[in-house]
Structures are given as structure tokens and as C-alpha cells.
Amino acid sequence: MTPLIECTDVTKKFGDFTALSQLNLTVPPSVVYGYLGPNGAGKSTTIRMLMGLSRPTSGRVRVFGQDPTEPEVRRRIGYLPGELRLDERLTVGQTLTSWGRLRGLRDTAYRDELVQRFGVDVSRKVRGLSTGNRRKVGLVGAFMARPELLILDEPTNGLDPLMQQVFLTTVEEARDNGQSVLLSSHILSEVERVANLVAVLQDGKLAASGPTQELRRRAAQRFHITFAEDEDVPLAALAALDGASAVERRRPDGQEVSLTWAGSPDALLTFLAGHRIRTLTAPEPDLEEAFLEYYQQGVPGSRSSTAKEPSPAADPVR
Numbered sequence: 001m002t003p004l005i006e007c008t009d010v011t012k013k014f015g016d017f018t019a020l021s022q023l024n025l026t027v028p029p030s031v032v033y034g035y036l037g038p039n040g041a042g043k044s045t046t047i048r049m050l051m052g053l054s055r056p057t058s059g060r061v062r063v064f065g066q067d068p069t070e071p072e073v074r075r076r077i078g079y080l081p082g083e084l085r086l087d088e089r090l091t092v093g094q095t096l097t098s099w100g101r102l103r104g105l106r107d108t109a110y111r112d113e114l115v116q117r118f119g120v121d122v123s124r125k126v127r128g129l130s131t132g133n134r135r136k137v138g139l140v141g142a143f144m145a146r147p148e149l150l151i152l153d154e155p156t157n158g159l160d161p162l163m164q165q166v167f168l169t170t171v172e173e174a175r176d177n178g179q180s181v182l183l184s185s186h187i188l189s190e191v192e193r194v195a196n197l198v199a200v201l202q203d204g205k206l207a208a209s210g211p212t213q214e215l216r217r218r219a220a221q222r223f224h225i226t227f228a229e230d231e232d233v234p235l236a237a238l239a240a241l242d243g244a245s246a247v248e249r250r251r252p253d254g255q256e257v258s259l260t261w262a263g264s265p266d267a268l269l270t271f272l273a274g275h276r277i278r279t280l281t282a283p284e285p286d287l288e289e290a291f292l293e294y295y296q297q298g299v300p301g302s303r304s305s306t307a308k309e310p311s312p313a314a315d316p317v318r
């Protein structure tokens, strides 16, 4: 089956600055694809190329197997730009009607349902709408024609938590209906619930990509270990283990240590078997924390393995 989106070795330069480097990305049908990265990573640059609004410096971008500058490709996509420009003179209703006309929208029942769901007031003038309300109008416009592909640049920007939930439910519905959604965000937890696939972009390069569950499994794991009262806490030895990072004693004289572990925990468990421990807990890895490793360190586990004693002046309970 032809992928809906295919980027092959895509590089985008602005003068001497490389905004995207050798990007490879494939979005199959009926998925939600989370396109993640911190500010300035290159997400909007990618999206603008997918919409045919800019061209790659090198490499190939295909949407529905075609060049995205083809007008026919554009018509098949529901697009929410990062910065939505609206005609300030129109009402919200007139705006949606004019978009609908452009798309040849006949069945307006779903549009009306979305208007209700997002709490959009169609009688209001666009001028004077808040950022969040503009975003909601843009979302109704993107979803209303049930396009095969939705490309949404930072869709949850400015939405309150309730509207974020409404948005995520609408995304899930679209996927269940066989549509695909590519959505960019710099907040992983927003995307995690709905995304089947995620890609993490950092400084214009893919730091990680794959099924969300798999990335979760690969994510660095935090462990909390409490050693027995009369056991010397082997802080330096723990920090020296290959895979350990951010090794911290929770209290200056306490027996509790926490650390981040990358990869299979076999070696950690073997090490701990030689010590007397009271408790070992491993909270569900927080993907956000794991991706921060990508953002900050490049690859999980690459963080330097130094042991940290808490400063005696610091609040001992963290």
C-alpha cells in the first residue's frame, strides 16, 4: 500500500543553516503519527514541505505518492497551520462556509457536530477571537470534510485541558474511520494517548522513531532501591555500571538510591543480588522523561554516569 507521506533523505537549508538533515519519514494509512521535538527542531519546516508550501533543498517528499505541490494533493488534506491566518472581517460561520465551499463539502452534519463539540460560536466575528478559539475554528475546518490525511501543526496550542480531550477524541475517531493524522507537538504526554507511531526530532535530525509502545519499552527506566539498614550503600559501584545514569542518594545518610537505567536491567539485578536490599521499585517509565534524554543527551544512556550526593542543605525529600 502506498504510504500517505514519504520523506526520503530530505534536507532543508536556509542559507548556511540546516533546519532539517537527511530526514526519512513514512506515514501509513489509518495511523496517528506524533511528530515531536522541542522548539526549533524543524517540525514546522517539515510540515510546510508536506503541504507543498516550501521545497526541500535535497531529497524527496511524496504525499499520496505525488509531489505535494500538486493542487489535487492539497485538496485531500485537512491542514492546520502553526499560525492560522483568518479573514478578520468574516464571522466564524462565514469562514467555515467558505472553507467548505473550497473543499466541495456537501454534507454539513459532521461540521455542525464539530462546532457543537468544540463549543465554537459561529455568530462571532473572527476579529476579537482568542488564540484558543481561533485554533478551534481551524480544527473544525481541518476535520469537517473527513479528509484521508490530516496534518496538524501544534494543534493543542492554546486549548484548555477539556478541549484538549475533545481534540484527542476527535483524532481517535478519525483514525477509527480510516483517516491518518500527523500532528506535531513539543509536549509528548498530549500525543502519547493517541499516537500509534512517534518520531522525535532534535536539531533537524530524527533522534528516534517507531511504534509508541516500542519507544516506551526502550525508554530509560527509573529505579528506586532501598538498601538494608546495616548495608553500605554502594553508590560509586552503581554509578560505574554500564547503563546507569543520574545515580542519586535520596537523603544524605539514607539508604535509598534512585537511578536511571538504559536497556535490559539484567546487569543491575545481578549487581543487586550481591547486596541486601529492602525494596526495589520501578515506576512506569514516563515517556516525557525518556524523551528528555533524547532532547538533552542525544541517546538514552549517553548521560555521564556520575553519582550525586544530595547537598545537606537541600530538602531531603524529593
Ligand SMILES: Nc1ncnc2c1ncn2[C@@H]1O[C@H](COP(=O)(O)OP(=O)(O)OP(=O)(O)O)[C@@H](O)[C@H]1O
Pocket: 014, 017, 019, 037, 038, 039, 040, 041, 042, 043, 044, 045, 046, 082, 186
Ligand atoms: N524561513 C526561514 N528562514 C530561516 N530560518 C528558518 C526559517 N524557517 C525556519 N527556520 C529555522 O529553522 C529551525 C526549525 O524551525 P521550525 O519552525 O521548523 O521548528 P519547530 O520544530 O516547528 O519549532 P516550534 O515548536 O518552535 O514551532 C529554527 O531554527 C528556525 O529558526
